[in-house]
Amino acid sequence: MDGQTAAHRRRRAGGHSANARRRGTGLIRQSAWRLPDNRDRPVEPLDEAGVAAIHDGAMRILEEIGVEFLNPEALALFAEAGATVSGTNVRMGREWVMEMVARAPARFTLTPRNPARQITVGGRTILFGNVSSPPNYRDLTMPAKSPGTRAQCADLLRLTQHFNCIHFAGGYPVEPVDLHPSTRHLDVLHDKLTLTDKVVHAYSLGAERVDDVLEMVKIAGGLSEEEFRATPRMYTNINSTSPLKHDAPMIDGCLRCIRRGQAVIVTPFTLAGAMAPVTMAGAVTLSIAEALAAIALFQHVAPGAPCVLGTFTSNVDMKSGAPAFGTPEYMRATQMTGQMARFYGLPLRSSGVCTANVPDGQAMWETSNSLWAAVQSGSNIVYHAAGWLEGGLIASPEKFVMDCEVVQMIQRYMEPGIVATGPEEIALEAIREVGASGHYFGIDHTRARYETAFYGPIVSDWRNFEAWQQAGGVWTAERAHGVFRQILADFEPPPMADDRREALADFVARRKREGGAPTDF
Amino acid sequence: MDGQTAAHRRRRAGGHSANARRRGTGLIRQSAWRLPDNRDRPVEPLDEAGVAAIHDGAMRILEEIGVEFLNPEALALFAEAGATVSGTNVRMGREWVMEMVARAPARFTLTPRNPARQITVGGRTILFGNVSSPPNYRDLTMPAKSPGTRAQCADLLRLTQHFNCIHFAGGYPVEPVDLHPSTRHLDVLHDKLTLTDKVVHAYSLGAERVDDVLEMVKIAGGLSEEEFRATPRMYTNINSTSPLKHDAPMIDGCLRCIRRGQAVIVTPFTLAGAMAPVTMAGAVTLSIAEALAAIALFQHVAPGAPCVLGTFTSNVDMKSGAPAFGTPEYMRATQMTGQMARFYGLPLRSSGVCTANVPDGQAMWETSNSLWAAVQSGSNIVYHAAGWLEGGLIASPEKFVMDCEVVQMIQRYMEPGIVATGPEEIALEAIREVGASGHYFGIDHTRARYETAFYGPIVSDWRNFEAWQQAGGVWTAERAHGVFRQILADFEPPPMADDRREALADFVARRKREGGAPTDF
Numbered sequence A, B: 001m002d003g004q005t006a007a008h009r010r011r012r013a014g015g016h017s018a019n020a021r022r023r024g025t026g027l028i029r030q031s032a033w034r035l036p037d038n039r040d041r042p043v044e045p046l047d048e049a050g051v052a053a054i055h056d057g058a059m060r061i062l063e064e065i066g067v068e069f070l071n072p073e074a075l076a077l078f079a080e081a082g083a084t085v086s087g088t089n090v091r092m093g094r095e096w097v098m099e100m101v102a103r104a105p106a107r108f109t110l111t112p113r114n115p116a117r118q119i120t121v122g123g124r125t126i127l128f129g130n131v132s133s134p135p136n137y138r139d140l141t142m143p144a145k146s147p148g149t150r151a152q153c154a155d156l157l158r159l160t161q162h163f164n165c166i167h168f169a170g171g172y173p174v175e176p177v178d179l180h181p182s183t184r185h186l187d188v189l190h191d192k193l194t195l196t197d198k199v200v201h202a203y204s205l206g207a208e209r210v211d212d213v214l215e216m217v218k219i220a221g222g223l224s225e226e227e228f229r230a231t232p233r234m235y236t237n238i239n240s241t242s243p244l245k246h247d248a249p250m251i252d253g254c255l256r257c258i259r260r261g262q263a264v265i266v267t268p269f270t271l272a273g274a275m276a277p278v279t280m281a282g283a284v285t286l287s288i289a290e291a292l293a294a295i296a297l298f299q300h301v302a303p304g305a306p307c308v309l310g311t312f313t314s315n316v317d318m319k320s321g322a323p324a325f326g327t328p329e330y331m332r333a334t335q336m337t338g339q340m341a342r343f344y345g346l347p348l349r350s351s352g353v354c355t356a357n358v359p360d361g362q363a364m365w366e367t368s369n370s371l372w373a374a375v376q377s378g379s380n381i382v383y384h385a386a387g388w389l390e391g392g393l394i395a396s397p398e399k400f401v402m403d404c405e406v407v408q409m410i411q412r413y414m415e416p417g418i419v420a421t422g423p424e425e426i427a428l429e430a431i432r433e434v435g436a437s438g439h440y441f442g443i444d445h446t447r448a449r450y451e452t453a454f455y456g457p458i459v460s461d462w463r464n465f466e467a468w469q470q471a472g473g474v475w476t477a478e479r480a481h482g483v484f485r486q487i488l489a490d491f492e493p494p495p496m497a498d499d500r501r502e503a504l505a506d507f508v509a510r511r512k513r514e515g516g517a518p519t520d521f
Helices: A002-011 A017-021 A046-065 A072-081 A092-102 A150-162 A182-194 A207-221 A223-231 A248-259 A282-303 A328-344 A361-376 A397-413 A428-434 A465-470 A477-489 A498-513 B003-012 B016-022 B048-065 B072-083 B095-099 B151-160 B184-195 B207-221 B225-230 B250-258 B280-301 B330-343 B363-377 B397-413 B428-434 B465-470 B476-490 B498-513
Strands: A067-069 A084-086 A089-090 A107-111 A118-120 A126-130 A235-239 A265-266 A270-272 A308-309 A311-316 A348-351 A381-386 B067-069 B085-087 B090-093 B107-110 B119-122 B127-130 B235-237 B263-266 B269-272 B307-310 B311-316 B348-351 B383-384
Touching: A002 A118, A017 B235, A046 A067, A046 A089, A046 A092, A046 A265, A046 A282, A046 A328, A046 B003, A046 B428, A067 A282, A067 A397, A072 A282, A089 A361, A089 B067, A092 A282, A092 B225, A118 B090, A150 A182, A150 A397, A150 A477, A150 B348, A182 A207, A207 A248, A207 A311, A207 A498, A235 A248, A248 A265, A265 A282, A270 A282, A270 B330, A270 B498, A282 A311, A282 A328, A308 A328, A308 B235, A311 A328, A311 B428, A328 A348, A328 A361, A328 B397, A348 A361, A361 A397, A361 B225, A361 B397, A361 B476, A361 B498, A397 A477, A397 B363, A428 B048, A428 B280, A477 B363, B003 B127, B048 B067, B048 B090, B048 B095, B048 B280, B048 B330, B067 B072, B067 B280, B072 B090, B072 B250, B072 B280, B072 B383, B095 B280, B127 B151, B127 B397, B151 B184, B151 B397, B151 B476, B184 B498, B207 B225, B207 B250, B225 B269, B235 B250, B263 B280, B263 B330, B269 B280, B280 B307, B280 B330, B307 B330, B311 B330, B330 B348, B348 B363, B363 B383, B363 B397, B383 B476, B397 B476
Parallel strands: A126 A381, A235 A265, A265 A308, A270 A311, A308 A348, A348 A381, B127 B383, B235 B263, B263 B307, B269 B311, B307 B348, B348 B383
Antiparallel strands: A067 A089, A084 A089, A107 A118, B067 B090, B085 B090, B107 B119
């Protein structure tokens, strides 16, 4: 279906926002902010021997094969800790690794500038964040994807702030390539810290960038250096360069964060059959070894530093070599990594992902697969949970809205009230009252509960076919576009004290005058 | 998005089948037939007290409130068994109910005319069937839904036969309202038994219909009455008329089936807030009471008769009163009923469902929710797993194809090989061989496995955006239409001996001469 062309035409012919209003969409309703408690027992495909086999494999990789660290400081630190350093190759004994990893907390908090948006990472809490780092953007008014801009990035940050089911602002929701790389981080963080009041992230892409972001978070929170360091306020997320390599700026950024009390997520990107073994157990084993090598280093440097084990293990399409996401293999790898995270006592990060290029059926079954795998694996942090298309190469505002429906349903699913079985919920007296011939619409038991009894959707259309067709026969992606436009039209940035806002602007201006960050890395 | 109009135009302008071929879709690939082994521990939202509360509630309904049976024979049988019968109201003691339910087998087989398509119902096996009973049909060439025809019904039966991930042919995949009700069952069963060789179903809609279908299954299988009765060959599925009522033909059909050794599924349709309490525990409790009342009767009549507990508990949209499917409440109700089924030692039937009107994003997240709930609940039989739209009012061939992708992924997900952790899967030697600078594409460990290592999709497009757009930028629903057309073009019915085919045709002709079934029920 030439969906985007039809959409494009339609958009030019009148705009969707007005159209959505004509359809009587009204205010966008959504659930309240909450930290969902995932009470489901995790799905655990590995037996005890399987966990032991992956652990042993990861330990043997670290002992016998080693991991390359391209960061000289890391090499010195490893040598100091007694690891075997040969050039950039580092081998380390399992006792030391396990001793270091055991220092990491099983749970910790992240407190953004608005303390009401504090999040807990670990335990049974599952948190969701926006898509991070796509180089391209496409909404349905555009004939094709194109490189991201600051304005689009800001719009996606508005969605991040709007949706209560999104707990933190991950990386840039689209890479704003209209901004110069030397000062891009200053502008995006300025937008992020003013348009949202949720936990933010620093890319580990060079010392100056990381230090700038740390400073901006401090300023936005009105914090002294001591207050900033007292509890984690933000985090960074790094990928290894699989197989078996950690590059210099990623490790540097993490060291900068942990030394000032902030959190790190280490997420190897291991595509089975490409940069990892074709077997899922092999890919997970490689991923675990890469992650633990870095986490052990960080715990050596800053015992008790908040560290999260990330998983990004999927498979390639063996016909094209392209990555595929939301596959059965992806789901099982996520669950297996969840078992390993619990084995090591580390919080787990996974993702909401898909291979699809447009926000259609395929996009949603792949995304549903990955989001349910996040639930099943006991994930604590779910990256890319809203807005991701084309294996992470496209940020889509329609997909963002659609994903938030799925994410919000997952959070509703976790409310204990749904499965309560007290006498009032078993409702024997109501059943007796209605008997075999009445109905439940009008009875007191129903009237007392109906407003909050059931999930209320964001963009789902629950009308019957005739009513839906009468209203224009609008498919989900186009409805989502209307919701997106309406959210932008209604958006009000969260409050921020004038002095902090000015201090933030001053900092950005000063750092721009100084030339920002070097771009030669 | 005016998706269906664009599609309609496109279809008229050239047809999608040819288009699909031009795109080089080639042969539709799919996984082999298998009976999936669901090794995941079920998700169990109820604690022991919760299970006890629902059980006690259901038993008190049966003891204190009673269930209406509009079938006189059933009333006499209940009286004979010692139940308290007052008019059409039947109350029964929990000891008797539990004694009867305990007679039902925890697992049994169903053997269709092709013994290679035998299925096992119970244990950890999960089986999937096509959509059943929508009154309307719509493919993307049609501007709107319209009442089903025999030709459309046959096309959906061809899909049922084609897809290895579909294990049984449920009810009519669309109601062919162009056929007279008195002989409709004869024509559809003829089509079903010749176009498929999988397990079939009889609607419990009057004695003559049920007896006709039993006879046709016997003929198609070339079975004597003794052989037919020796093991279950087919089944019926009934709904109660919630709240608390079983109508006459449904119970009659079940009695006819169990007396000749065939299986029954009892599936109360309890919409919380409408014909059941607004609380999910109350709706499930009501559903359990209704189902167990019927199953107890059947076990009294035919001890050990194969019976399945069905669940169809969802919520209404409290704004419109319309049913909503694939909701968080639906998922939890399915899981709760799964716990109760295991408590009673009965196999469980659930469904693949959605509220959406078209095969778009909403359709697929709702369907994914319901199919994953089927997995999580330990369901043994999944009805409506392919082709369902608009809360069951529309059969869609595109949705059928798209659902089969999800169902096939679930079956791949259940293959133990994905999570194997032997030395060959941990792949330490491959990891050593590649080290930190190579890649895994070309190594022996990959080459020995790559053809079967990963899931191969039916309709998912895993190309990047540019390649996808170059090939026409076709959204999933339209691609599914192309797959549908290609399956029809390539379809060959399964072999059937000439004598059986003739005997079947003769039977249909004779019963038509006799006038078929009365239509005054």
